[in-house]
Amino acid sequence: xxxxxxxxxxxxxxxxxxxxxxxxxxxxxxxxxxxxxxxxxxxxxxxxxxxxxxxxxxxxxxxxxxxxxxxxxxxxxxxxxxxxxxxxxxxxxxxxxxxxxxxxxxxxxxxxxxxxxxxxxxxxxxxxxxxxxxxxxxxxxxxxxxxxxxxxxxxxxxxxxxxxxxxxxxxxxxxxxxxxxxxxxxxxxxxxxxxxxxxxxxxxxxxxxxxxxxxxxxxxxxxxxxxxxxxxxxxxxxxxxxxxxxxxxxxxxxxxxxxxxxxxxxxxxxxxxxxxxxxxxxxxxxxxxxxxxxxxxxxxxxxxxxxxxxxxxxxxxxxxxxxxxxxxxxxxxxxxxxxxxxxxxxxxxxxxxxxxxxxxxxxxxxxxxxxxxxxxxxxxxxxxxxxxxxxxxxxxxxxxxxxxxxxxxxxxxxxxxxxxxxxxxxxxxxxxxxxxxxxxxxxx
Ligand code: FCB
Numbered sequence: 001x002x003x004x005x006x007x008x009x010x011x012x013x014x015x016x017x018x019x020x021x022x023x024x025x026x027x028x029x030x031x032x033x034x035x036x037x038x039x040x041x042x043x044x045x046x047x048x049x050x051x052x053x054x055x056x057x058x059x060x061x062x063x064x065x066x067x068x069x070x071x072x073x074x075x076x077x078x079x080x081x082x083x084x085x086x087x088x089x090x091x092x093x094x095x096x097x098x099x100x101x102x103x104x105x106x107x108x109x110x111x112x113x114x115x116x117x118x119x120x121x122x123x124x125x126x127x128x129x130x131x132x133x134x135x136x137x138x139x140x141x142x143x144x145x146x147x148x149x150x151x152x153x154x155x156x157x158x159x160x161x162x163x164x165x166x167x168x169x170x171x172x173x174x175x176x177x178x179x180x181x182x183x184x185x186x187x188x189x190x191x192x193x194x195x196x197x198x199x200x201x202x203x204x205x206x207x208x209x210x211x212x213x214x215x216x217x218x219x220x221x222x223x224x225x226x227x228x229x230x231x232x233x234x235x236x237x238x239x240x241x242x243x244x245x246x247x248x249x250x251x252x253x254x255x256x257x258x259x260x261x262x263x264x265x266x267x268x269x270x271x272x273x274x275x276x277x278x279x280x281x282x283x284x285x286x287x288x289x290x291x292x293x294x295x296x297x298x299x300x301x302x303x304x305x306x307x308x309x310x311x312x313x314x315x316x317x318x319x320x321x322x323x324x325x326x327x328x329x330x331x332x333x334x335x336x337x338x339x340x341x342x343x344x345x346x347x348x349x350x351x352x353x354x355x356x357x358x359x360x361x362x363x364x365x366x367x368x369x370x371x372x373x374x375x376x377x378x379x380x381x382x383x384x385x386x387x388x389x390x391x392x393x394x395x396x397x398x399x400x401x402x403x404x405x406x407x408x409x410x411x412x413x414x415x416x417x418x419x420x421x422x423x424x425x426x427x428x429x430x431x432x433x434x435x436x437x438x439x440x441x442x443x444x
Contacts, residue, residue: 002383004442009111009394011073012066012416012435013351015118015162017049018403020079022056026093029085031120032130032171033406036178047409053401054424059101065417065426066110066400070439073111075350075396076101077118077162080125084143087124095150102154111156113350113396115218116144116201117194118162119171119178126179131167131190134274140197141204148204152211159291159350160201163220164194164248176407184268184307192274195251199282218291218350219248222298223334227313232302236310239264240300243308253342255284264308289393290343293351294378296320297330320354320374321412328377335385335392346393352378353398355405355412358429366418366429375416375431379444397435401426 017033037048082094102112168191170177226237242261303311317325354374402415416432
């Protein structure tokens with residue numbers, strides 16, 4: 001039996017574009033995801049977030065589900081195009097929604113954990129060069145400042161950015177996320193501007209506004225393993241680790257980019273002069289906690305055909321519906337590495353969860369035993385890590401609801417609540433019921 005302490009935070013998470021819908025309401029203008037999802041062939045089945053879970057209209061019903069789970073906290077993100085639908089034009093009506101949401105959560109004793117950027121950059125900003133343009137840092141700061149001023153009293157913790165790797169590399173190098181570009185130089189600039197806007201937002205929050213809620217950033221990390229111990233596979237694994245993990249961890253915690261990756265990238269990036277003096281100091285501004293989204297380990301092998309010399313290896317691990325390895329032991333190794341090499345900040349697992357093919361039974365039940373097992377295995381790992389003194393302060397299950405899973409549209413269900421997208425009816429899956437039990441007794 002594993003016990004969680006009284007002050008351990010149990011939560012569940014979502015993001016704005018994936019659940020809100022109401023794409024044209026209360027002054028909201030399109031984001032890069034509204035645009036991207038409408039390009040034929042980019043998203044499974046041509047799905048978009050136009051309606052999604054219609055959470056914008058149903059948030060009170062959704063808060064009832066959160067209450068039924070009994071969790072301490074709910075993590076959601078703010079849609080930037082609701083707050084600044086046009087450059088320099090603040091939209092109080094857009095902010096109103098988040099004020100109502102956060103106030104209702106507080107009334108129910110649920111702590112709002114708020115992410116400023118979960119990938120929905122306004123189209124107006126993208127039209128001016130988006131994150132490739134260094135001015136994006138100022139646009140983001142203007143947006144962040146408004147959110148801090150208007151919402152800080154209702155918020156318990158802040159995250160600047162969710163998974164900058166996805167926004168930068170999936171969006172600008174691999175081309176599978178908005179805006180769908182395939183240019184490593186752009187992706188490097190984007191990652192730099194995301195990180196810079198993070199560091200400067202933390203400074204603004206603490207030094208200029210003198211606010212004092214915990215603030216941090218969330219990275220998606222996967223511990224990387226070579227498919228064999230051949231020199232080639234070791235090299236490939238090192239490159240992938242640099243690509244996914246160290247390109248973000250090093251600037252944030254060590255104030256420098258990893259030199260092996262600068263070398264590797266320099267074949268495609270003419271100049272790194274977009275990194276200006278003082279930037280890395282800003283990027284490494286101390287935070288109050290570190291957020292980690294963990295889904296799977298990465299098994300990597302050498303590929304002479306790939307520009308960065310790596311490709312996924314063949315793994316015989318059990319897989320989730322995304323084809324991702326179920327790897328709670330490697331999750332523990334990841335945390336050990338982070339503690340050894342990077343940080344002693346309190347850690348929050350800001351996302352963890354799994355998609356599987358769910359079946360909605362006639363009586364409204366969903367027997368998602370695989371998702372339940374996945375959740376239990378990762379919670380057990382956290383309990384063990386905390387026994388070792390690893391200081392993990394909270395866990396946010398992804399996701400409260402089945403939702404718009406980016407390029408996979410509504411084809412991948414990560415929710416612990418089943419959503420019937422034709423009726424918008426919600427059904428608690430078995431995993432949700434089991435989570436409620438664990439949260440209630442704080443043990444597993
Ligand atoms: C993470 C994202 C989240 C969701 C999960 C499955 O990378 O932060 O929005 O898509 O993966």
